[in-house]
Amino acid sequence: xxxxxxxxxxxxxxxxxxxxxxxxxxxxxxxxxxxxxxxxxxxxxxxxxxxxxxxxxxxxxxxxxxxxxxxxxxxxxxxxxxxxxxxxxxxxxxxxxxxxxxxxxxxxxxxxxxxxxxxxxxxxxxxxxxxxxxxxxxxxxxxxxxxxxxxxxxxxxxxxxxxxxxxxxxxxxxxxxxxxxxxxxxxxxxxxxxxxxxxxxxxxxxxxxxxxxxxxxxxxxxxxxxxxxxxxxxxxxxxxxxxxxxxxxxxxxxxxxxxxxxxxxxxxxxxxxxxxxxxxxxxx
Amino acid sequence: xxxxxxxxxxxxxxxxxxxxxxxxxxxxxxxxxxxxxxxxxxxxxxxxxxxxxxxxxxxxxxxxxxxxxxxxxxxxxxxxxxxxxxxxxxxxxxxxxxxxxxxxxxxxxxxxxxxxxxxxxxxxxxxxxxxxxxxxxxxxxxxxxxxxxxxxxxxxxxxxxxxxxxxxxxxxxxxxxxxxxxxxxxxxxxxxxxxxxxxxxxxxxxxxxxxxxxxxxxxxxxxxxxxxxxxxxxxxxxxxxxxxxxxxxxxxxxxxxxxxxxxxxxxxxxxxxxxxxxxxxxxxxxxxxxxxxxxxxxxxxxxxxxxxxxxxxxxxxxxxxxxxxxxxxxxxxxxxxxxxxxxxxxxxxxxxxxxxxxxxxxxxxxxxxxxxxxxxxxxxxxxxxxxxxxxxxxxxxxxxxxxxxxxxxxxxxxxxxxxxxxxxxxxxxxx
Numbered sequence: 001x002x003x004x005x006x007x008x009x010x011x012x013x014x015x016x017x018x019x020x021x022x023x024x025x026x027x028x029x030x031x032x033x034x035x036x037x038x039x040x041x042x043x044x045x046x047x048x049x050x051x052x053x054x055x056x057x058x059x060x061x062x063x064x065x066x067x068x069x070x071x072x073x074x075x076x077x078x079x080x081x082x083x084x085x086x087x088x089x090x091x092x093x094x095x096x097x098x099x100x101x102x103x104x105x106x107x108x109x110x111x112x113x114x115x116x117x118x119x120x121x122x123x124x125x126x127x128x129x130x131x132x133x134x135x136x137x138x139x140x141x142x143x144x145x146x147x148x149x150x151x152x153x154x155x156x157x158x159x160x161x162x163x164x165x166x167x168x169x170x171x172x173x174x175x176x177x178x179x180x181x182x183x184x185x186x187x188x189x190x191x192x193x194x195x196x197x198x199x200x201x202x203x204x205x206x207x208x209x210x211x212x213x214x215x216x217x218x219x220x221x222x223x224x225x226x227x228x229x230x231x232x233x234x235x236x237x238x239x240x241x242x243x244x245x246x247x248x249x250x251x252x253x254x255x256x257x258x259x260x261x262x263x264x265x266x267x268x269x270x271x272x273x274x275x276x277x278x279x280x281x282x283x284x
Numbered sequence: 285x286x287x288x289x290x291x292x293x294x295x296x297x298x299x300x301x302x303x304x305x306x307x308x309x310x311x312x313x314x315x316x317x318x319x320x321x322x323x324x325x326x327x328x329x330x331x332x333x334x335x336x337x338x339x340x341x342x343x344x345x346x347x348x349x350x351x352x353x354x355x356x357x358x359x360x361x362x363x364x365x366x367x368x369x370x371x372x373x374x375x376x377x378x379x380x381x382x383x384x385x386x387x388x389x390x391x392x393x394x395x396x397x398x399x400x401x402x403x404x405x406x407x408x409x410x411x412x413x414x415x416x417x418x419x420x421x422x423x424x425x426x427x428x429x430x431x432x433x434x435x436x437x438x439x440x441x442x443x444x445x446x447x448x449x450x451x452x453x454x455x456x457x458x459x460x461x462x463x464x465x466x467x468x469x470x471x472x473x474x475x476x477x478x479x480x481x482x483x484x485x486x487x488x489x490x491x492x493x494x495x496x497x498x499x500x501x502x503x504x505x506x507x508x509x510x511x512x513x514x515x516x517x518x519x520x521x522x523x524x525x526x527x528x529x530x531x532x533x534x535x536x537x538x539x540x541x542x543x544x545x546x547x548x549x550x551x552x553x554x555x556x557x558x559x560x561x562x563x564x565x566x567x568x569x570x571x572x573x574x575x576x577x578x579x580x581x582x583x584x585x586x587x588x589x590x591x592x593x594x595x596x597x598x599x600x601x602x603x604x605x606x607x608x609x610x611x612x613x614x615x616x617x618x619x620x621x622x623x624x625x626x627x628x629x630x631x632x633x634x635x636x637x638x639x640x641x642x643x644x645x646x647x648x649x650x651x652x653x654x655x656x657x658x659x660x661x662x663x664x665x666x667x668x669x670x671x672x673x674x675x676x677x678x679x680x681x682x683x684x685x686x687x688x689x690x691x692x693x694x695x696x697x698x699x700x701x702x703x704x705x706x707x708x709x710x711x712x713x714x715x
Contacts, residue, residue, distance in 0.1 A: 010354075011303040012387035017380040023420075030417045038414060042405035045446075115396045116418050117377035278380040281373070282316055 018113070020121040020176075020277040031122045036129035043134070058138035062087050062145055079208065081238050084149045088237060089205045089230050091142045092163075095135045096171050096226065097196040103127035103175035104182050104189050113281045120277040124179035128171055146238065156236035163233050170225050170262055177269040180276035183283050204230050209248045222249050225258040225265070306389050306470050306501040307352040307375060313383035314345040314370055314525075344370040346525040347384070352470075354389065355499040357492075359512040359519030359533060361540045366522040368505045372396065372472050375503070390469025391420045395460075395476060402455065404448035408439065411447055412462050419466035429465045437461035438483075456480045457487055464491055471495065471502045509537040509616040509655055537655040538681025541616060562610055562623070562661065562673050569602040569674035570662045573640070577658050577680040579649075586684050588653060588696065591646040598662055598675060600639040607635055608663040608671055611645060615694040616655045622647075625663055625671055652696040653686035 016022045044050050070083050079085065103124035112118060147153065182188040200206075202217075203226045212218045221227050228245040235244050249255040317339040345367045352358040362368040373379045375386055376394035401418050402411050412433050416426030426433075434443050437457040447455065456479065463471075476488055492515050495502055506512060512519050512533050519536040521529040521543070529539045575596030579586030586592055594611075612623040627633070632641070647658070658680050661673040 010389050012305055012308045012389040015375070015377050015386050015388050015392075017374075017377050022377075026422070027417065027420065030423055031414075034414045034417055034423065038403050038406050038410060041410075042403060045405040112401055114373075114378065115394070116401060117392070117394065118401075118418060281378050 018117065018277055018281060019119060020273045021119050023117065023119050028119050028122060031118060032125055032129060035122065035126040036133060039126065039130040040133045043130070054134060054137040055141055058091070058141045061090075062141065065090060079211075080242075081149070081151060084146045084151060085208075085234050085238055086206060087142055087145060088233055091135070091138055092167055092230060092233060093200060093203065093205045093226065094138075095131060096167060096174070097200065098134075099128040099131035099171045100174050100178055101193055101196060102131060103179045104192050105179075106175075107179045107183055107276065107280050108283075120280060121176060121273060124175040125172060127179075128168070128175050132168070151238055154236070154240060156240065159236045160233075163229055163236065166229050170229070170265070173262065173266045173269045176273050177265060180269065180272035183276040183280045199224075199226070203227065208234065208242070210243060222254050223257045223261050225262040228255070228258050302354065303389060304353050305351045305387075306354045306356070307358075307503070308387040309351070309371075309375070309384070310349045310386075311384035312345050312348040312371070312374060312381055312386065314343075314367075314374060314379065315382050316342045316344055318342050343525050345374075348522070348525070348527055349384075350520055350527065350530060352501060352503060354501055356518060357496060357502045357504065357516045359516035359536065360503060360505045360522065361507070361509070361512055361519055361536055362522035362528075363540075363543060365524075367525040368522050369396075369474055370525075371522070372474050372503065372505050375470075376472055388470055392470050392472060393419050393463055393466060393468025394472045395463050396472070396474045402447055402459065405446060407444050407446055408434070408450070408458060409443045411458070415459070415462045416466050419463065419468060421466050426466075433458070433461045433465045436464060438487075453481045453484055456484045460484070460488060460491065464495075469501065471500060472505075473502065474505045475507065509540060512537055513655065534655070534683045537616065538657075538683055541614075541655060541657045541681040542679045544618065562612070562625075562663070562677065563670070564661070564673040564677060565666070567602075567674075568676060569600065569604050569664070570635075571599045571601055572675055572678045573597040573599050575660070575678050575680060577682045579682070579685075581685065586649065586682050588649070588651070588684055588686055590649055592649050592651075592658060592682065594643070594645040594647070594658055594660060594680070596643045596660065596678065598641045598643060600635045600637055600641070602637055602674075604635045604662065604664045604674060605633075606665040607633055608665070609643060609645065610661045610663045610671070610673060610677075611647065612659040613647065613651075614657050614659070619694065621651075621656075621694055649684065650695045650697065651684045652694060653684045654694070655681060655683050656694075657681050 021028060044053050047053060049056065065086060066083050069086055106123040106127045107113065107120060109123065112123070113120060178188055178192055202220065203224055204212075204221060205226075209218070209221055209227060209231060212221055228249075231243070231245040231248050234242045246252060246255045249257070318341075319339050348367070348371065360368045360371060370379065372394070373396065374381050375388065376392055376396065378394070378396075401415055403414070406414075409430060412430060413423050413426045416429070417423060421429075430443065434440065437454070437460070439454060439458060442450070442454075447458075450458070460476070480488070492502070496515070502515075504511070504516060516533050518531065519533045520527055521536045521539050523543060528543070529536055573596075575594065576584075577586075577592060577594050578584035579592060580590050581587040607628045608625045609628060610623070610625040613621045615621055635641070643660070645660070659677050661677045662675040663671045663673050666672040
């Protein structure tokens with residue numbers, strides 16, 4: 001081939017091959033949005049009450065939790081507004097747990113990657129987004145419940161997007177990591193549901209950091225990236241007098257520990273996703 | 285979108301520089317690591333994970349280089365495991381190459397399995413949009429093409445029906461239709477002609493003609509030699525991850541048929557096989573030094589009606605008694621059309637080691653245009669009284685020139701037709 005030929009506008013260009021993000025930003029977004037939407041629609045397909053379930057399910061779940069924790073075991077009696085703190089925490093945690101669990105097998109699902117040049121990261125991200133769409137109605141229900149409980153609306157409610165953004169960032173990084181690990185280690189699918197269950201009791205979901213005595217468990221709680229999200233949600237949404245994250249963690253240095261943990265997860269996610277993207281079509 | 289070679293020339297004033305190639309592949313190498321089965325228990329699996337020897341390397345492609353020109357129909361033939369699907373998946377960006385480069389002009393439309401990514405719970409309309417986006421279109425573009433897609437797929441008013449209520453034939457047509465309407469610059473098809481019902485195959489066949497007329501670039505992977513001959517401008521034959529031949533479709537189909545027969549005949553012989561094929565002695569007594577099949581036409585072309593002539597040289601390595609020559613003719617699908625063996629008389633009846641024989645045979649030709657194979661071997665009469673081949677069976681592909689006649693069948697007979705009025709016949713005879 002001559003040099004002149006290479007400069008022609010319609011000259012063949014090198015192809016990129018399979019990748020986590022390749023194929024253009026617009027195509028990535030379109031694929032992500034359409035696959036998430038189709039999964040969301042498919043979720044309630046054929047049910048009699050259809051989309052009513054997106055409201056009914058969280059409503060029923062909250063009602064059960066409320067009854068159990070206020071009438072049956074009377075846990076957290078000394079914590080002000082405990083039932084709604086619990087409700088908010090469970091809603092936030094459920095998003096994280098469901099999204100990551102749904103994403104574990106996403107890269108290999110339906111054998112799509114063997115037949116199509118689809119940017120691989122679309123698949124776990126789509127699992128996160130579908131869960132996000134489902135959680136939107138749960139969020140609405142949660143706020144109605146919180147107001148009905150008697151919590152006064154505060155200007156700090158406007159900061160909820162900050163909490164949501166932090167939670168989504170953590171969920172996306174974790175989803176990318178577990179789905180990439182699953183490609184080469186199928187055991188992840190067995191371990192991850194157990195790990196999220198452990199995380200439910202080991203995070204500050206059903207109790208605030210303040211009640212944990214100093215020791216190993218507390219150190220783990222401080223490093224856990226979910227802890228600051230839940231602590232700030234309590235302060236900004238329910239109880240402005242509750243301790244913020246810096247106060248609850250004990251020091252500015254300790255307050256930064258979850259950020260470090262989050263960055264580690266991000267780094268691991270990037271490395272493993274890049275590797276998995278190239279080999280996933282061969283590992284099915 | 286890049287202008288296609290077919291239109292750029294006349295749409296603009298003056299000559300337009302168009303790059304001739306749509307796809308350039310250089311030194312493509314791909315190795316798969318396949319786990320060796322060491323048991324399904326925990327120990328076996330742990331061993332597989334931690335030992336390097338737990339995986340076997342399978343070289344799927346080894347230094348493959350070729351170009352596909354713009355507007356060309358390029359066929360890729362090869363037996364199972366030859367690497368032809370791997371080539372397509374590498375061009376489609378599904379697998380990563382271990383070595384070499386692939387360059388493509390414009391958007392690639394991989395069509396490796398019909399309706400990939402279809403969601404049965406969604407309507408046809410939603411599936412069309414998602415599939416179109418996977419093929420590189422925007423949702424808006426696909427919405428505009430909704431009507432043509434449905435029309436092309438002969439699905440009429442079913443746009444809002446859920447896909448799970450479609451028959452597999454309807455899904456196939458929809459997948460095909462989306463692909464065509466997404467209009468990529470380079471189409472990649474993998475065995476699309478071997479699936480679906482008659483209506484689908486008819487649709488696929490019409491589409492290929494249409495793509496050809498519109499000057500689209502198509503790479504077609506197939507086992508079907510008639511498809512290669514009818515559709516492709518050029519083809520490539522892969523064998524064990526390397527290019528065995530590349531060029532005119534006639535040569536490729538002939539070579540493919542030879543390979544297939546050689547493979548079939550490499551199976552251990554010694555007994556008459558159930559399918560009635562000739563048994564080959566495990567202990568060979570003669571070696572084929574050279575052979576070719578020719579016609580009397582220009583450049584050895586076999587014209588319809590002209591005898592097919594075989595010429596070969598055999599070297600005798602062990603004594604042979606009661607020598608026979610065996611011949612067999614098959615069509616492109618491997619159907620046996622004719623087989624027979626003839627005894628060599630006189631001084632050629634018993635042969636001694638070291639002798640070189642020139643073998644000539646002329647076979648009457650009643651074949652319809654198309655690709656065929658002629659196989660031959662030296663036989664002797666085994667102690668059991670059965671004739672057994674004592675040289676390896678040599679297979680040569682050839683092509684009878686001319687356009688293949690639709691509904692033709694493998695042979696062509698001369699026939700006469702006479703038509704006259706039957707009005708004067710009595711009514712009873714008409715009944």
